[in-house]
Each structure stands twice: as structure tokens, then as C-alpha cells.
Amino acid sequence: MPRTRRFGNFDTAYACRLMLDLADFQVHEKITYKVFSEMMIGHASSAWRYRQFILSSIRGELKGRFASSKMGALWHILNPLAMAAIYALVLSKILGAKVGGVENDAAYAIYLMAGIASWGLFTEITLRCLNIFLEYSNTMKKIAFPRVALPLIVLGGALINHLLLLAASVMVFAFFSHFPSLPWIALPVGIILTAAFAFGLGIILGVLNVFVRDVGQFMLVVLQLWFWLTPIVYPFHVLPDAMQTIISYNPMLPVVQFYQDIMLYNKWPDFVSLQYPATLSIVLLLVAVFLFRRASPEIVDVL
Amino acid sequence: MMQEILNVARIGKCYPTYSSEFSRFARWFGMPVKSKSEFWAVRDVSFAMKSGETVALIGQNGAGKSTLLKMISGTVQPIEGKVHVSGRISAILELGLGFNAEFTGRQNVMHSGGLLGHFDSELRKLMPWIEDFAEIGEHFDLPVRTYSSGMMARLAFALATAVRPELLIVDEVLSVGDSYFQHKSFNRIREFRDQGAAILFVTHGMSSVRELCDRVILLDKGRMIKDGQPDEVVDYYNAMIAEKENSKLSIEQRRGKEGWLHTTSGTREVKMVTAELLDSVSNLPVSTVGVGQAVKVLLIARASVPIDKLVCGVMIRDRLGHVVWGSNTAYTRQHEEGIEQFEYIEFEITFKCDLGPGSYSITYALTDSESHTSRNFEWSDNVIIFDVINIDLPTFFGTSALGVTFNSRRSFSMTEWARAAMTASCQDSLNIPKVPRAGQVNSEDGISVQTMHNGLKVVAGGYHGAWMTKIIRDLSGHHEPQEELLFDALMNHVKPGTTMIELGAYWAYFSLWFLKAVPNSNALCVEPDPLNLQIGRKNAELNNLSHRIKWFEAWVGGTEEENHSAICETLGELRNLPQWNYGTVLRQNGAAPIEFLHCDAQGVELEFLKSMSNHSAGERPRFIMISTHHHSISGSRTTHEDCASLIESMGGKVLAQHSVDESYSGDGLIVAAFKEADFGLALPVISLNTAHDSLFQGA
Known part of the structure; x- marks a missing residue:
């Protein structure tokens, strides 16, 4: 299967240095490696100190979201499964045959499931981070606590959901006589990368959304488009060449393919292709930390 | 040793507005951006607080009080100046913040306590105290979404003040909850102060300012106008409010x-x-x-x-x-x-x-x-x-001379009000169904009327007086709990279209109850005291039951007499009236079967029962309810036992009884049936008083 690795030689270290040099422009203080590492230690230690609150908030989120529904948290898993089932039902005739390479009637459904699982983790973290500061505005105004706790609650909740969904998928796959094999042990790499990418992006957008509320609305549209620009519903190779070139810029492409390789094809995924989204994730996380530092005192002012 | 807890040095907070939010973003990245306008919520405020000091922050809305509190508690960053706090700050700016509605009270203590910066182990140790202080009982283990706002406030306050801070910041939140808990909360805050905590609070209640604070700080338009003794600052504040309307x-x-x-x-x-x-x-x-x-x-x-x-x-x-x-x-x-x-x-x-x-x-x-x-x-x-x-009055304190006098009396016998309390302590009538407003006194057509548990209206205070009104109010429409429990049960068994006889009817309450409960029934009431009889007639009138009652003025006893002389209860003088025995009752009632006979005949119950024993079994009532009296009234220490054995010897069966010593009212009671079919009737079990707590205290 053709792969495009346009950003294969991206220099991660260079990108980081570039970011920090950029940060040097600002007036309040110089963000050096030392300041930066102190910031990170500060975030980590306050997150550790408030672990009780973070953990119980995660539990509260899982409990609260479906408190009044009979099946509770089961909906978390049923929703994406149903989505996959619907696409499979509607599109299997058109696209099903194109997902070659596996001798299984449910190949297309499994393909869908892999993509949706990866995409679901990405959007859940991004969208929830987008609104998390607004959700907790009253608490932030009246109680002094480390704000880094808020995105961590989102991250934790989303990861648990994701693991539950993967477990459910395995059971559904087993129903179609499709069983996990050794390459599945590489899945955590994909999970961590997806989460890191979404986390960085989510915090940046979340901070901006506090000041310009249009960011949230705009992102809803962007994510819709992004979904269709990622080979989740259709296989990458059915696209015309021109389109393939454009879509290879999509950082979610290698991530989704990573999931699909493991979950559908049961083969070792392409680790090298992850270099682009990984680098981008690091850059986004650095920007996020920087932005968070700058904006933090002003967040409460505008809430 | 007064240690400085808080030092606020020239702090200020400015809210800039930008022509566009992108200018704000640009400023973060170091671009020299000018804000369009600036609003200083607080500027140049300095003060210090020592341990054990209570300071109130006053000012009109928008004066900057909340912003100042938030800067001290650390949620808002000052633009200029410094806040130095030595020790732990606890800020109660809003109760119940950070609670998760799905969690129980206990889980929320861990959850929200974590948000307040407490450690796990610390919270576990504090849990019993918090549960105890909040006083919300079993709700502590139910989800918070089921709480009332008062319960929420209790739990939140208990959590917020579980650990003594060096500086406690309270925004006007203590106006929630009931007065009991408010009082408890204030005590808790005083306790902190006495242990050396500094208290800073925002309030609009000027009276509490004078009472609670050592110092008051007045803010206006973000500036500190005054910092001084409570009366000085509060009076100035009042004058300042007036000034707003009056530029001259x-x-x-x-x-x-x-x-x-x-x-x-x-x-x-x-x-x-x-x-x-x-x-x-x-x-x-x-x-x-x-x-x-x-x-x-x-x-x-x-x-x-x-x-x-x-x-x-x-x-x-x-x-x-x-x-x-x-x-x-x-x-x-x-x-x-x-x-x-x-x-x-x-x-x-x-x-x-x-x-x-x-x-x-x-x-x-x-x-x-x-x-x-x-x-x-x-x-x-x-x-x-x-x-x-105070020149010529006995010493008193307080600010009002109310002209209060003390009166005291000592006695071993139970006064009427003490008796009322004793009767009201009986729980027997608790589960008898009650109409709404049962026991309440209302004015109807110019007279005070009390509603009984079954909706019957009686003249308030008509039966014995004000202390009886209290009993009926306290028991929600009952006056003799033991007797009424039995009477209420018997009303499920009496037949329609029958007659009730009430001897010593007084306020005729049992007859009225019978008439209300039993369709097409009649009653015959006998009472020697003219004033008491009047009360009974009035009560019948109030309930439109007069037409179903025949009234007789007569004494009750063992023999039938044309002219019997005895001392009348209310008038306290001799009165000549006919005396009835059971034969008279039968004759006056005619042929109708007597379903229920209620007899409260001041000590002559035994004689009356003897007159009943002269009549054949077929002429006896179906049920009788007899009050047996203390020996100081009846003259015999065995009246109660004698009555009971006489009834048994007549072929009747005692269904329930209590002696004078076991009564929560005054008299003993026997409930008996004369028809064999009723002998197996199961009546509710009444509670029994103990002799030294009863009216005659076992004498």
C-alpha cells in the first residue's frame, strides 16, 4: 500500500528550539530551558498534589454523564459501535470490497471500528478541552486550585472510555472470528500519540476559546471536515493521486492507519510514519504550555 | 503574641479591554499592544491583619470587595502590589462549589475536599467530625442532588471549616440555611478567631459588623476610603450613601x-x-x-x-x-x-x-x-x-426595662398544666388518622373553635379550660390518647342505626364522634351540671348534630330517685335533680338497642353497674366504656377492680383496661363487651403510665 512520508526528516529538536526562541520575545520573562523545566515540574507536582480531586472528578464524569440513563456508561461504548454498524450497513456494498487484504466478511466493519476508535479518542479530548475552562468557570473564579487539573480530568476520562471501547471491540471482533494477535501490543503507542496530539491541540484551543468563543463553534465545523479528510470510512488508496497528496499532510492519517494496521490487518504498523504526528504533538504541547502560562492569570478575568 | 497573618501592599487589579482579542494574544507573544481602555476594579489598597483579628469589608456593589477577596484568596492575580499570607487560607466565597451532584455527601467530602487542597488521609481523619457537624443524618450517604439547599449549605460549611485556617475569608454566604445552623456557623467562626485565626469577611449587614468586628474597611470605586473602628466606618458609610444622592x-x-x-x-x-x-x-x-x-x-x-x-x-x-x-x-x-x-x-x-x-x-x-x-x-x-x-428597681441587665415579675409556687400535686404535659407525652393517638389543621384553634363567628382529629369542631377551652386546649393542640386533635385509641378501634365494629348513651356527657365529645362515625345513629346524653351541658349543646350545634341527640339534666347512681341532691362541679353548690340508674336509661331510651354506653360518673360507677346487673342479659348494652375514679372521689381503693369483676360476673368480658395509676389522663378505664360474639375482638394495645408519673402519683 502506498505511503507518503513527506515529513519523515522533520527535526524535532530544531522545532523545539524554534518555539523557545519565539517565546523569548515576550515582555514578562524569558522562557529558558530552566524556566521551562521548572514550569513542568510545577505542573506535575501540583497535579500530583490534587490527584485525589482529579481521580474523583474522572469518576464523577463517567458517572454523571449518563446518570439518569438506564444503561449508564455502556452508551460510551454503544455509540461508536452503533456508528460503525450504521456506516458498515450503508456503505459496505460501495466501499466494502475496496478494503482488501483480509479474508473476513466483516473486514469493512472492522476497518471502520479501528478508524472510529482512534478518531473518537482524538475528538473527545479536543472537544472537551475546548470547553473545560468555560465549564469550570465558577469554580475557577472562587477556589484557588491548579488549573492544569482540568485538562488532566478530560484526558483521564477519555483514555478510560477509549480502553473500554477497545475491549468491547475485541469482543465484537471475536464474534466475527477475528482475534487479536501479537502486533496489538503496539496499540498503546497509537493511544499515547493520539492523546498527546489531541491534548496539546485541545489546551491551545481551550485557552483561546475563553477569550474568543467563536473558536469553539469554528472547531466543530473543522472537525467535521477533518473527519472526512481522514481515511476512516473509506480506504486511503481509493482516492485519486492528487487527493492522496493533500491528505498526506493530515497528521491524523498515520495515526488512523496505525490503528487499522493493527486492528484489521493484524500486522506490525509503520512506526516511522508516526514521526510527523509525534513531532507535531510535541510542538503543540510546548505551545500549549507556553500559552497556558501566558493566559492563565487572565483566564479568570474574562470568565 | 499578635502575629501578622495577612499583609496586603498597594495591590491593584485592572481589567483592560482590547480593540480585538487578537491584540491580547499578540501581547502574550511580546508585541507592544495598547489596551483600548482600562478599568481598575481595585487600586492601591493596603492593609494588614493580625491573628485573632476580625475585619469586615464593606462598600456598595461594584466597590471592589469581591475582587479584593479573590486576589487575597489567590484566584485572581493582582496587576500590581503584593499579597503576603503566612499560613493556610480558607475562602468560603460560595458554599457547595465543586460538589458533584451524583456523588454522596461522603464522596463529595473526598472530592470537593481534594479541590480545596486537602490530602486523602487528612480528609479521612476529618470525616467523622464533618459528618457530625453537618447534622444531615442518613443523607450523608445519599447523592447530593437529592439535598435541599439547606442540607447542601450544612455539608459545604462543615467541609470548608473542617480545618482551622490561619486566615478565613467569608463572603456573605452565611445567610443560607436555618437560624440554628447559622448560629452554629457563627460559633464555629468565633471559635477559629479565639484560637488565633484572622477572619476577613464581606457583609452588607451593618448590625453584624458592629457586633463581630474589630475593624472595618470601607471600599468605594476600588479605593480604600477608611480603615478604622466599626462605629466610625459604618456611620461614615451611611453618610456616604446619603451623599451619593446629595452633591451639596x-x-x-x-x-x-x-x-x-x-x-x-x-x-x-x-x-x-x-x-x-x-x-x-x-x-x-x-x-x-x-x-x-x-x-x-x-x-x-x-x-x-x-x-x-x-x-x-x-x-x-x-x-x-x-x-x-x-x-x-x-x-x-x-x-x-x-x-x-x-x-x-x-x-x-x-x-x-x-x-x-x-x-x-x-x-x-x-x-x-x-x-x-x-x-x-x-x-x-x-x-x-x-x-x-437603676435607682429603685431590683437589679436587671439588658437594654429594656420590661416590667417583668417573677411568680413561683411549690407543690407535690400535679397542676393542670403539668397534667397537660403528662397527657401530651402519651403517643397512643399518634397513628389515628387526622384531618389537616387538627388541633388548631380558629375563630368562627366570634367564638374560638378547636378542630379535633376527626374534623369535629368543639368550643376551645370549653372542656375544662385552656390547659385542655393545649393538650388537644399538642396531640393534634386528641384529649385522652389511651381512651381515644380504644374508642377509635371500636368505631370500626359498631352497627349503623344504633344508639349511644353518654352518662356524664359534659362536652359530649364521644357522642359526637359516635354520631359522625356511625350512619343513622342517635345519642342520649345525661349531664347534671347546667354549664357543662351547655358546652355539649354548643358543640353539637357547631357540627349540626343537635337533632340526633336527646339531652337530660340528671345525676347518675345506683338507684332511681325523683329528687337527688349533690354538689355540682362548676357551680360548687347543691343541686336537686332526678337521679338515673340503668333502669332509667333503658326506660328513657325506649326500645332501641344500646350499642355503646359511655359512663364517666364521678365515683358512682360501681353503684351504677350494680343497677345494670339487675337487668337481664338481653337488656345490656353491646359495648361499655367506664371511667373508674380515684379513691379520693369514689371512696374506695378497689373501685376499678370491683367494677371489672362485676362486669365479668354479669357475663361480660373486659376487652381492655387501665387503672388510675396507669392513666395518662386522670381516671382509670374499662372497655367491656356483653355479646359473646364480641369477646374475641382484638383491640389495639394501649401504653400504660407509671404510678408516680400519673395524676394522683400513686397516692
């Missing part, structure tokens, strides 16, 4: 020799020329007044310009600044109108000085309406100072 006003403050603070404000369009406190009789100025002495305040004002309307207000304050009394000529509808230039207006305020010993002040105000914010001509705080001394 000026404020003067000075502290008098005795420590009283004089604050004067106003436009001076009308000015007080003189203010004196005089003895009413001699008209001489006084500065020391005896408790109860008649005095008057003489105020003379002069207008410098024509005034449409003038109101004069006067207020008396005690040493702590609490208003003891205050009113004005707008409230008394005596305001003056159409005052001309240079006219004098004289006010004389006469009163009897029923104040407690101590120092008091008089404040006056000249305005154009009842509130001094509309137009304030002159408002002067604490102008006249006078001392009240």
Missing part, C-alpha cells in the same frame, strides 16, 4: 470625650439649632436618667431656604451601637409641609425611659421623607449622650 452634602466626623463618635452630614438647608434632653416635669436638662423617668428630647430646627416637606427622625442607640428605638414624623404622619425661609420648627419627643442601666446616645435626622437617602438636610449621629441608672 458634607461629612464631618469627630470623636467625643466619652468615646462616642459624632458624624454629621447633610445639605444644612434646614439646620438643628438646639438639641436637649430634659426632665419632663422640671424641664431641666439632664444627662443622667433613672430607669422609668419621664423625659423629653427638645429639638429646634431652622430652615435657611423654603422647604416643601420636613421629616424629623430620632434614634436611640446603646453603647455598642445597636438601635434600641427609632422612628420619625413620616411614620407617625406628622411631617411638616410648606416651611418658609427662616422659620423655626420645634419638635418635642416625650418618652418614659424604660431602658436598662448603661450609656445611650440620641441621633436625629432632618430629611424630606422616611429614608435619609432622598434628601438629607442634616443627619447627626450620637448628638446627645446620657446615662441610665
Whole structure:
């Protein structure tokens, strides 16, 4: 299967240095490696100190979201499964045959499931981070606590959901006589990368959304488009060449393919292709930390 | 050792507005961006607090109080200046913040406690105390979404104050919850203060400011206007509010020799020329007044310009600044109108000085309406100072001479009110169904009427008096719990269209109950006391049951007599009336079967029962309910037992009973049936009193 690795030689270290040099422009203080590492230690230690609150908030989120529904948290898993089932039902005739390479009637459904699982983790973290500061505005105004706790609650909740969904998928796959094999042990790499990418992006957008509320609305549209620009519903190779070139810029492409390789094809995924989204994730996380530092005192002012 | 807890040094908070939010973002990345406008919520505020000190922050809305509190508690970052706190801060800005509605109270203590920065182990240790202090019982283990706002406040306050902080910040949140918990909360805060915590709170209640605080800080438009003693700052604040409406006003403050603070404000369009406190009789100025002495305040004002309307207000304050009394000529509808230039207006305020010993002040105000914010001509705080001394009354404390007298009595016998409490302590009637408003007293057509548990209306106090009204109120419409429990059960068994006989009917309540419960039934009531009988008739009238009752004035006893003389209960004099025995009852009732006979015949119950034993089994009532009396009334120590064995020997069966000593009212009671079919009837079990707690205390 053709792969495009346009950003294969991206220099991660260079990108980081570039970011920090950029940060040097600002007036309040110089963000050096030392300041930066102190910031990170500060975030980590306050997150550790408030672990009780973070953990119980995660539990509260899982409990609260479906408190009044009979099946509770089961909906978390049923929703994406149903989505996959619907696409499979509607599109299997058109696209099903194109997902070659596996001798299984449910190949297309499994393909869908892999993509949706990866995409679901990405959007859940991004969208929830987008609104998390607004959700907790009253608490932030009246109680002094480390704000880094808020995105961590989102991250934790989303990861648990994701693991539950993967477990459910395995059971559904087993129903179609499709069983996990050794390459599945590489899945955590994909999970961590997806989460890191979404986390960085989510915090940046979340901070901006506090000041310009249009960011949230705009992102809803962007994510819709992004979904269709990622080979989740259709296989990458059915696209015309021109389109393939454009879509290879999509950082979610290698991530989704990573999931699909493991979950559908049961083969070792392409680790090298992850270099682009990984680098981008690091850059986004650095920007996020920087932005968070700058904006933090002003967040409460505008809430 | 007074340690400095909080030091606020020239802090300020500015909220800039940018022409676009992108300018704000650009500024983060170091671009030199000018904000479009700036709003300083707080600027240049400095103060310090020592341990054990209580400071109130006052000011109008938008004065910057909340912003200042938030900067001290750390949620808002100051733009300039520094806040230094030594030790733990606890800020109660809103109760119940951070609670998860799905979690139980206990889980929320862990959850929200974590948010407040407490450690796991710490919270686990505090849990029993929090549960105890919140006093929400089993709700502690139910989801918070099921809580009332009061319960929420209790839990939140308990959590917020579980650990003693060095600095406690309280925004006006303690106005939630019931007064019991408010009181408890304030005590908790005082406890902290006594242990050395500094308390900083925001309030609008000026009376609590004077009471609770050592110092008051007044903020206005973000600036600190005053920082000083409570009376000084609060009076200044009041004058300042008046000033907002009155640009020509000026404020003067000075502290008098005795420590009283004089604050004067106003436009001076009308000015007080003189203010004196005089003895009413001699008209001489006084500065020391005896408790109860008649005095008057003489105020003379002069207008410098024509005034449409003038109101004069006067207020008396005690040493702590609490208003003891205050009113004005707008409230008394005596305001003056159409005052001309240079006219004098004289006010004389006469009163009897029923104040407690101590120092008091008089404040006056000249305005154009009842509130001094509309137009304030002159408002002067604490102008006249006078001392009240107690010359000839027994020592008392407080600020009011209420003319209270003590009366005490000692006795071993139970008074009526003590009996009322004893009867009301019986729980037997608790589960008998009740109408809404049962036990309440209402006025109907000019008379007080009390509603019984079954909806029957009776003349309030008609049966024995006010203490019985209390019993009926306390028991929600019952007066003899044991007897009523049994009567209520029997009403499920009596047949329609039958007759009830009530001997010693008095207020005829049981007959009325019978008539209400049993369709097409009749009653025959016998009562020797004319006043008591009148009560019974009135009660029947109130419930439209008169037409179903036949009334007789007669004594009850063992023999039938034309003319029997006995002392009548209410009149206390001999009365000649016919005396009835069971034969008379049968004859007067005619052929109708007697379903229920209720007999409360002051001590002659045994004789009456004997007259019943002379009649054949077929002529006996189906059920009887007999009150048996104490030996001081009946003359025999075995009346109760004798009555019971006589009934058994007649072939009846005692279904339930309690002796005089076991009664929660006064008399013993026997409930019996004479028809074999009823012998197996299961009646509810009544509770029994103990002899030394009963009316006659086992004597």
C-alpha cells in the first residue's frame, strides 16, 4: 500500500528550539530551558498534589454523564459501535470490497471500528478541552486550585472510555472470528500519540476559546471536515493521486492507519510514519504550555 | 503574641479591554499592544491583619470587595502590589462549589475536599467530625442532588471549616440555611478567631459588623476610603450613601470625650439649632436618667431656604451601637409641609425611659421623607449622650426595662398544666388518622373553635379550660390518647342505626364522634351540671348534630330517685335533680338497642353497674366504656377492680383496661363487651403510665 512520508526528516529538536526562541520575545520573562523545566515540574507536582480531586472528578464524569440513563456508561461504548454498524450497513456494498487484504466478511466493519476508535479518542479530548475552562468557570473564579487539573480530568476520562471501547471491540471482533494477535501490543503507542496530539491541540484551543468563543463553534465545523479528510470510512488508496497528496499532510492519517494496521490487518504498523504526528504533538504541547502560562492569570478575568 | 497573618501592599487589579482579542494574544507573544481602555476594579489598597483579628469589608456593589477577596484568596492575580499570607487560607466565597451532584455527601467530602487542597488521609481523619457537624443524618450517604439547599449549605460549611485556617475569608454566604445552623456557623467562626485565626469577611449587614468586628474597611470605586473602628466606618458609610444622592452634602466626623463618635452630614438647608434632653416635669436638662423617668428630647430646627416637606427622625442607640428605638414624623404622619425661609420648627419627643442601666446616645435626622437617602438636610449621629441608672428597681441587665415579675409556687400535686404535659407525652393517638389543621384553634363567628382529629369542631377551652386546649393542640386533635385509641378501634365494629348513651356527657365529645362515625345513629346524653351541658349543646350545634341527640339534666347512681341532691362541679353548690340508674336509661331510651354506653360518673360507677346487673342479659348494652375514679372521689381503693369483676360476673368480658395509676389522663378505664360474639375482638394495645408519673402519683 502506498505511503507518503513527506515529513519523515522533520527535526524535532530544531522545532523545539524554534518555539523557545519565539517565546523569548515576550515582555514578562524569558522562557529558558530552566524556566521551562521548572514550569513542568510545577505542573506535575501540583497535579500530583490534587490527584485525589482529579481521580474523583474522572469518576464523577463517567458517572454523571449518563446518570439518569438506564444503561449508564455502556452508551460510551454503544455509540461508536452503533456508528460503525450504521456506516458498515450503508456503505459496505460501495466501499466494502475496496478494503482488501483480509479474508473476513466483516473486514469493512472492522476497518471502520479501528478508524472510529482512534478518531473518537482524538475528538473527545479536543472537544472537551475546548470547553473545560468555560465549564469550570465558577469554580475557577472562587477556589484557588491548579488549573492544569482540568485538562488532566478530560484526558483521564477519555483514555478510560477509549480502553473500554477497545475491549468491547475485541469482543465484537471475536464474534466475527477475528482475534487479536501479537502486533496489538503496539496499540498503546497509537493511544499515547493520539492523546498527546489531541491534548496539546485541545489546551491551545481551550485557552483561546475563553477569550474568543467563536473558536469553539469554528472547531466543530473543522472537525467535521477533518473527519472526512481522514481515511476512516473509506480506504486511503481509493482516492485519486492528487487527493492522496493533500491528505498526506493530515497528521491524523498515520495515526488512523496505525490503528487499522493493527486492528484489521493484524500486522506490525509503520512506526516511522508516526514521526510527523509525534513531532507535531510535541510542538503543540510546548505551545500549549507556553500559552497556558501566558493566559492563565487572565483566564479568570474574562470568565 | 499578635502575629501578622495577612499583609496586603498597594495591590491593584485592572481589567483592560482590547480593540480585538487578537491584540491580547499578540501581547502574550511580546508585541507592544495598547489596551483600548482600562478599568481598575481595585487600586492601591493596603492593609494588614493580625491573628485573632476580625475585619469586615464593606462598600456598595461594584466597590471592589469581591475582587479584593479573590486576589487575597489567590484566584485572581493582582496587576500590581503584593499579597503576603503566612499560613493556610480558607475562602468560603460560595458554599457547595465543586460538589458533584451524583456523588454522596461522603464522596463529595473526598472530592470537593481534594479541590480545596486537602490530602486523602487528612480528609479521612476529618470525616467523622464533618459528618457530625453537618447534622444531615442518613443523607450523608445519599447523592447530593437529592439535598435541599439547606442540607447542601450544612455539608459545604462543615467541609470548608473542617480545618482551622490561619486566615478565613467569608463572603456573605452565611445567610443560607436555618437560624440554628447559622448560629452554629457563627460559633464555629468565633471559635477559629479565639484560637488565633484572622477572619476577613464581606457583609452588607451593618448590625453584624458592629457586633463581630474589630475593624472595618470601607471600599468605594476600588479605593480604600477608611480603615478604622466599626462605629466610625459604618456611620461614615451611611453618610456616604446619603451623599451619593446629595452633591451639596458634607461629612464631618469627630470623636467625643466619652468615646462616642459624632458624624454629621447633610445639605444644612434646614439646620438643628438646639438639641436637649430634659426632665419632663422640671424641664431641666439632664444627662443622667433613672430607669422609668419621664423625659423629653427638645429639638429646634431652622430652615435657611423654603422647604416643601420636613421629616424629623430620632434614634436611640446603646453603647455598642445597636438601635434600641427609632422612628420619625413620616411614620407617625406628622411631617411638616410648606416651611418658609427662616422659620423655626420645634419638635418635642416625650418618652418614659424604660431602658436598662448603661450609656445611650440620641441621633436625629432632618430629611424630606422616611429614608435619609432622598434628601438629607442634616443627619447627626450620637448628638446627645446620657446615662441610665437603676435607682429603685431590683437589679436587671439588658437594654429594656420590661416590667417583668417573677411568680413561683411549690407543690407535690400535679397542676393542670403539668397534667397537660403528662397527657401530651402519651403517643397512643399518634397513628389515628387526622384531618389537616387538627388541633388548631380558629375563630368562627366570634367564638374560638378547636378542630379535633376527626374534623369535629368543639368550643376551645370549653372542656375544662385552656390547659385542655393545649393538650388537644399538642396531640393534634386528641384529649385522652389511651381512651381515644380504644374508642377509635371500636368505631370500626359498631352497627349503623344504633344508639349511644353518654352518662356524664359534659362536652359530649364521644357522642359526637359516635354520631359522625356511625350512619343513622342517635345519642342520649345525661349531664347534671347546667354549664357543662351547655358546652355539649354548643358543640353539637357547631357540627349540626343537635337533632340526633336527646339531652337530660340528671345525676347518675345506683338507684332511681325523683329528687337527688349533690354538689355540682362548676357551680360548687347543691343541686336537686332526678337521679338515673340503668333502669332509667333503658326506660328513657325506649326500645332501641344500646350499642355503646359511655359512663364517666364521678365515683358512682360501681353503684351504677350494680343497677345494670339487675337487668337481664338481653337488656345490656353491646359495648361499655367506664371511667373508674380515684379513691379520693369514689371512696374506695378497689373501685376499678370491683367494677371489672362485676362486669365479668354479669357475663361480660373486659376487652381492655387501665387503672388510675396507669392513666395518662386522670381516671382509670374499662372497655367491656356483653355479646359473646364480641369477646374475641382484638383491640389495639394501649401504653400504660407509671404510678408516680400519673395524676394522683400513686397516692
